[in-house]
Amino acid sequence: xxxxxxxxxxxxWFNAPQPPTLESMRGRVVVVHAFxxxxxxxxxxxxxxxxxxRNLFSPADVAVIGLHTVFEHHAAMNDGAxxxxxxxxxxxxxxxxxxxxxxxxxxxxxxxxxxxxxxxLLLFDRAGRLRHTLFGQxxxxxxxxxxxxxxxxxxxxxxxDEGHGTDGCGTDGCRxxxxxxx
Amino acid sequence: xxxxxxxxxxxxWFNAPQPPTLESMRGRVVVVHAFxxxxxxxxxxxxxxxxxxRNLFSPADVAVIGLHTVFEHHAAMNDGAxxxxxxxxxxxxxxxxxxxxxxxxxxxxxxxxxxxxxxxLLLFDRAGRLRHTLFGQxxxxxxxxxxxxxxxxxxxxxxxDEGHGTDGCGTDGCRxxxxxxx
Amino acid sequence: xxxxxxxxxxxxWFNAPQPPTLESMRGRVVVVHAFxxxxxxxxxxxxxxxxxxRNLFSPADVAVIGLHTVFEHHAAMNDGAxxxxxxxxxxxxxxxxxxxxxxxxxxxxxxxxxxxxxxxLLLFDRAGRLRHTLFGQxxxxxxxxxxxxxxxxxxxxxxxDEGHGTDGCGTDGCRxxxxxxx
Amino acid sequence: xxxxxxxxxxxxWFNAPQPPTLESMRGRVVVVHAFxxxxxxxxxxxxxxxxxxRNLFSPADVAVIGLHTVFEHHAAMNDGAxxxxxxxxxxxxxxxxxxxxxxxxxxxxxxxxxxxxxxxLLLFDRAGRLRHTLFGQxxxxxxxxxxxxxxxxxxxxxxxDEGHGTDGCGTDGCRxxxxxxx
Numbered sequence: 001x002x003x004x005x006x007x008x009x010x011x012x013w014f015n016a017p018q019p020p021t022l023e024s025m026r027g028r029v030v031v032v033h034a035f036x037x038x039x040x041x042x043x044x045x046x047x048x049x050x051x052x053x054r055n056l057f058s059p060a061d062v063a064v065i066g067l068h069t070v071f072e073h074h075a076a077m078n079d080g081a082x083x084x085x086x087x088x089x090x091x092x093x094x095x096x097x098x099x100x101x102x103x104x105x106x107x108x109x110x111x112x113x114x115x116x117x118x119x120x121l122l123l124f125d126r127a128g129r130l131r132h133t134l135f136g137q138x139x140x141x142x143x144x145x146x147x148x149x150x151x152x153x154x155x156x157x158x159x160x161d162e163g164h165g166t167d168g169c170g171t172d173g174c175r176x177x178x179x180x181x182x
Numbered sequence: 183x184x185x186x187x188x189x190x191x192x193x194x195w196f197n198a199p200q201p202p203t204l205e206s207m208r209g210r211v212v213v214v215h216a217f218x219x220x221x222x223x224x225x226x227x228x229x230x231x232x233x234x235x236r237n238l239f240s241p242a243d244v245a246v247i248g249l250h251t252v253f254e255h256h257a258a259m260n261d262g263a264x265x266x267x268x269x270x271x272x273x274x275x276x277x278x279x280x281x282x283x284x285x286x287x288x289x290x291x292x293x294x295x296x297x298x299x300x301x302x303l304l305l306f307d308r309a310g311r312l313r314h315t316l317f318g319q320x321x322x323x324x325x326x327x328x329x330x331x332x333x334x335x336x337x338x339x340x341x342x343d344e345g346h347g348t349d350g351c352g353t354d355g356c357r358x359x360x361x362x363x364x
Numbered sequence: 365x366x367x368x369x370x371x372x373x374x375x376x377w378f379n380a381p382q383p384p385t386l387e388s389m390r391g392r393v394v395v396v397h398a399f400x401x402x403x404x405x406x407x408x409x410x411x412x413x414x415x416x417x418r419n420l421f422s423p424a425d426v427a428v429i430g431l432h433t434v435f436e437h438h439a440a441m442n443d444g445a446x447x448x449x450x451x452x453x454x455x456x457x458x459x460x461x462x463x464x465x466x467x468x469x470x471x472x473x474x475x476x477x478x479x480x481x482x483x484x485l486l487l488f489d490r491a492g493r494l495r496h497t498l499f500g501q502x503x504x505x506x507x508x509x510x511x512x513x514x515x516x517x518x519x520x521x522x523x524x525d526e527g528h529g530t531d532g533c534g535t536d537g538c539r540x541x542x543x544x545x546x
Numbered sequence: 547x548x549x550x551x552x553x554x555x556x557x558x559w560f561n562a563p564q565p566p567t568l569e570s571m572r573g574r575v576v577v578v579h580a581f582x583x584x585x586x587x588x589x590x591x592x593x594x595x596x597x598x599x600r601n602l603f604s605p606a607d608v609a610v611i612g613l614h615t616v617f618e619h620h621a622a623m624n625d626g627a628x629x630x631x632x633x634x635x636x637x638x639x640x641x642x643x644x645x646x647x648x649x650x651x652x653x654x655x656x657x658x659x660x661x662x663x664x665x666x667l668l669l670f671d672r673a674g675r676l677r678h679t680l681f682g683q684x685x686x687x688x689x690x691x692x693x694x695x696x697x698x699x700x701x702x703x704x705x706x707d708e709g710h711g712t713d714g715c716g717t718d719g720c721r722x723x724x725x726x727x728x
Contacts, residue, residue, distance in 0.1 A: 038627075038630055038631055038634045039634065040634060040635055043589060043590075044589075049323075052321070052323050053323065056321075056323055056324055056327065057327070072630075073627075073630035073633075075626055075627075076626055076627035076629075076630035076631070077627075077630075081584075081621075081622035081627060083622075084618075084622035084623075085622070088584045088585065088586060088619075089586055139238075139322065140321065140322035140323040140326060141231075141234050141235065141238055141322040141323070141325060141326040142238055142326060143323060143326065144322060144323040144324060144325065144326020144327040144328075144330060145238065145239070145326040145327070145329055145330035145333070146326075146330060147326075147330065148326060148327035148328060148329065148330020148332075148334070149330040149331070149333055151327070151330070151331055151334075152330070152331040152333075152334030220445075220448055220449055220452045221452065222452060222453055225407060225408075226408065255448035255451075255452075258444055258445035258447075258449070259445075259448075262439055262440055263402075263439075263440035263441075263445060266402055266436075266437035266440035266441075267440070269437075270403065270404060271404055413687075416685075417687065420685075420687055420688055421691070503602075503686065504685065504686035504687040504690060505595075505598050505602055505686040505689060505690040506602055506690060507687060507690065508686060508687040508688060508690020508691040508692075508693075508694060509602065509603070509690040509691070509694035509697070510690075510694060511691055511694065512691035512692060512693065512694020512697070512698070513694040513695070513698040515691070515694070515695055515698075516694070516695040516698030517698060
């Protein structure tokens with residue numbers, strides 16, 4: 001069993017007067033929705049699902065965080081544009097901006113966690129361990145089942161990692177091109 | 183903590199060469215979808231959800247059973263009509279017919295379990311205890327979370343019971359009229 | 365240009381104190397939704413669309429009629445079962461029962477009009493001519509466009525006939541087997 | 547009966563090697579989808595509908611044009627951001643950018659046509675007259691019926707104007723605030 005996951009590398013926060021850390025959320029299940037504001041699958045599926053997760057569970061049990069992992073169209077998806085997006089889409093949960101890297105278009109947390117693209121759903125257990133990393137549109141039944149299982153655990157558990165692949169930006173989501181992560 | 187729930191009272195089985203009992207499914211989480219074939223909310227929501235539950239989880243972990251709890255239009259929803267319905271809607275999981283009662287229109291299992299109408303989702307834990315009874319359309323995220331929590335348990339656990347109410351047969355489901363259960 | 369279509373052959377009417385004829389509806393566009401109560405594509409798509417057509421257009425311009433064209437599971441879809449179905453699904457427009465034939469399972473109007481299965485959407489112009497016969501799920505944009513074009517006509521017009529094919533009872537609808545119409 | 551509508555006032559075109567004018571499209575029904583790239587109702591409903599209209603009808607009969615009518619968050623919805631949006635959402639039909647005004651945040655065509663917000667659907671007849679201006683999410687059946695009626699006309703016709711109102715940016719769309727159009 002691995003230890004707690006490394007912290008997110010964040011260049012800005014929205015909707016977070018007191019920016020949370022993974023460590024500060026220890027004891028709760030943490031759901032991170034990694035998205036890009038111009039990613040169709042994030043807008044149509046991932047963001048509504050993140051809102052629904054936030055509405056269903058008690059904040060004492062489950063924390064929901066957005067992570068803006070911009071790996072393409074950086075100028076179009078700057079922080080000012082994100083602020084407008086969060087306002088228009090009525091997103092009220094805390095959203096972190098993944099810190100850009102000097103090494104390429106893929107931002108730091110995205111690279112560190114090896115995310116394949118957006119949307120990605122990251123599920124951390126009560127002990128702060130990254131247990132599931134799911135790329136693409138995850139159906140609600142499955143997301144609920146995984147969160148439910150983590151909820152039922154005390155602060156010990158197993159480890160899982162799942163995902164599936166497509167090329168480019170489809171109805172499912174936007175995949176990081178091979179060259180970008182190399 | 184209560185003990186195992188009483189068995190279903192069944193007058194006929196479909197899709198079940200060897201009819202299961204709750205006892206025979208001990209060790210697995212059991213999901214019972216109580217429905218009527220002419221209930222709009224069952225057809226549009228409950229049955230597709232039951233199919234999705236069956237597809238998502240391993241049969242070794244989660245058993246899915248349909249329960250035809252006819253409490254109105256008994257002639258129209260006889261066993262021959264149910265057979266045609268199961269064929270047309272491609273329902274492949276075992277379906278039990280709740281045994282009619284001499285005491286009124288509400289069948290025996292439905293009365294015994296105090297179901298409010300259709301659709302109802304009944305969740306039994308690995309120890310055979312009825313843990314959740316949910317009336318109406320339950321969203322997938324919530325159904326998944328409840329099943330996930332039961333899955334994470336060993337054969338001991340708590341007890342819950344939830345539901346909500348409307349009158350008559352609405353978009354949500356068909357409620358048993360007061361007079362019928364009295 | 366053909367003349368007015370032959371009348372429906374009807375064994376019973378529901379929701380029609382004064383059963384209409386095609387002739388009595390002359391001057392209006394007439395939309396006939398041919399369905400079976402146990403046809404999944406009819407229940408999920410065709411019937412909601414027929415309700416929406418009825419709600420959108422003025423009854424002075426567009427008449428909406430259901431036609432129960434039972435070609436399989438005749439016992440399960442008898443008139444008593446249909447009455448229960450119409451009640452549960454809150455169907456308020458007139459529904460005709462297509463008269464059964466001695467020659468086979470396909471009822472008379474269905475055979476006369478050469479319908480391929482259910483759901484089918486039949487569109488008659490203001491002059492009573494059958495202008496479009498569409499099998500399967502017709503999307504709302506297309507249904508609207510065809511009705512809109514007929515609405516814009518005076519009581520003269522062209523003729524069209526469209527459809528597409530699949531085998532058996534799929535998500536799209538239930539096709540009449542070859543043997544049944546031979 | 548009014549004459550042809552004034553031309554769109556456009557500062558840039560996308561997907562249009564030879565930018566069309568209303569005059570150049572005379573003889574066809576012209577559908578203009580006015581949107582903002584950060585308007586939720588445009589993204590979820592209006593743009594898919596515009597794509598569906600383009601796919602359903604022959605280009606010889608119906609022309610589909612997007613009009614980016616930015617009246618808020620101007621910096622976030624600049625032309626570079628729009629280019630990224632059109633790419634990610636796979637929008638292939640011509641899109642015009644409504645020319646900004648010195649008189650306020652509402653752009654020129656939007657002001658000239660008196661649009662209430664986004665999404666708006668503008669339908670021009672074959673003679674170039676603006677016949678319907680619909681604010682908010684228009685259902686497909688209605689959009690189809692209106693286009694179908696215009697299609698059935700020769701180059702003469704009536705005039706209509708419809709719409710409904712809400713405040714701000716809701717599930718339906720984004721309304722121009724009173725102050726902005728004054």
